[in-house]
Amino acid sequence: MRRIGFVVNPIAGMGGRVGLKGTDGKLAEARERGAEPRAPDRARESLATLAEYDDIELVTYGGQMGETEARETGFDPTVVGAPEGDETTSADTRAAVEAFVAEGVDLVFFVGGDGTAVDVAETLAGVDIDVPMLGVPAGVKVYSSVFGVSPSAAARLAATFDRTETREVNDIDEDAYRGGEVETELRALATVPVGDDLQSSKQIGGGTVEGVAEGIAQDARGESGVTYVLGPGSTLAAVKREFGFDGSPLGVDMWRDGEVLVRDGTESEILAALGDENRIVVSPIGGQGFVFGRGNLQISPAVIRRSETTVVASKRKLEETGVLRVDTGDSDLDEELRGWTRVRVGRYEHRLVKMV
DSSP, X not given: OEEEEEEEOTTTTTTTTTTOSOOTXXXXXXXXXXXXXXXXXXXXXXXXXXXXXXXXXXXXXXXXXXXXXXXXXXXXXXXXXXXXXXXXXXXXXXXXXXXXXXTTOSEEEEEEOHHHHHHHHHHHHHHTOOOOEEEEEOSSOOOSSOXXXXXXXXXXXXXXXXXXXXXXXXXXXXXHHHTTXXXXXXXXXXXXXXXXXXXXXXXXXXXXXXXXXXXXXXHHHTOSSEEEEEOSSHHHHHHHHHTTSOOOTTSOEEEETTEEEESSOOHHHHHHXXXXXXXXXXXXXXXXXXXXXXXXXXXXXXXXXXXXXXXXXXXXXXXXXXXXXXXXXXXXXXXXXXXXXXXXXXXXXXXXXXXX
C-alpha cells in the first residue's frame, strides 16, 4: 500500500489566461480580469487516474486544498487539517506538508506551480526527512524539474515509481518576468520520483532562428487577411522582429496585414481579435518540448480550435527536446494535436516530429 499526501494550491495558474504570467501577489487583479481557477480541474484529472490503482491510500488537506477533489473522484481520504481562512496561503501548504510527514506518507503529491514546489521542498527540508515530492503542473511558468508532464502522467508516476533522484526546484521573479526578463533562482533540491513522464528543467534561449523568422514573415507577406497569434519566447521574438515590431517577449501578440492588433494579450483579447483565418505560431519551451500548456496559457483551447498551428524551432532545440508535448487542459484537444507534426526549422526546411 502506497500512502500519498495530496495537496492543492487552488489559486495556482489563475494569472495565466488573463496575461499576468503568474499569480503571486496578483490574485485580486487576476479575478478582476475574469480569471477562473485552473488547479481544481488539474487535481481532478490527476486523481481520476490515481483512482485506477488499488494500492493507494490518500491523505489530504481540507476543503479546496485537496479534500473536495478527492471525494469527487471517489476517494475516502484521511483529512489531516484545513486552511484557516477562505483565501489559502503558502502557510497552509506548508502546514499540510508537515501534517503529511507526521502521518508517515510515502510521497507528497501537490498541484501547483513553482511557488508551490518551493513551499513543499523547503518544508520537507526543514523537517529533515527524505520524503519524495512530485507535482501536477497547474502554474503559469513551471520552471522546476519536479513535475509530471501532465496531470495523468504525474498520477501514473506517483502510483508506480520505484526509484528517485535529486532534482532542482527553481522559481523566478514574477515582476521581472512580467517586464520581459527571466531571472531564475535555485530555491531547493528535492527527492523526486523518476520516470519518462517527468519533465526536464526549462532551458532558456538557444539556437539560430533567423532563417525560421524570415520564412514565416515571407509566407505572411504573401497572404492577406490572415491573423497571426504569436506566442512567447526567444524564437518568436525573432519572428516578431521580422514582422516589423518588438513584441512582448513573454506574452502573446497578434498581427495581421502589417498591423499589430494585440500586444501581450489575454485570452479574451485574443479571442476578440481573431478573424476568419487565423494562424498560431509557437515554439517548444526549451528542454521540456511543450508547445501548449507552459508559459502560453493565453492561447487557450478556444483559441486553438479556431486556428491553424505552425510550430517553429531551431534544429538545436529539437535535438534537445526529442519530442513535442501538449497539455492544454482539454484532453480531447490534446489527443487531436498528438501525432506527427511538421516543424519549421529553417527558411524552407521542415522536419516531422512526434507530438505526445
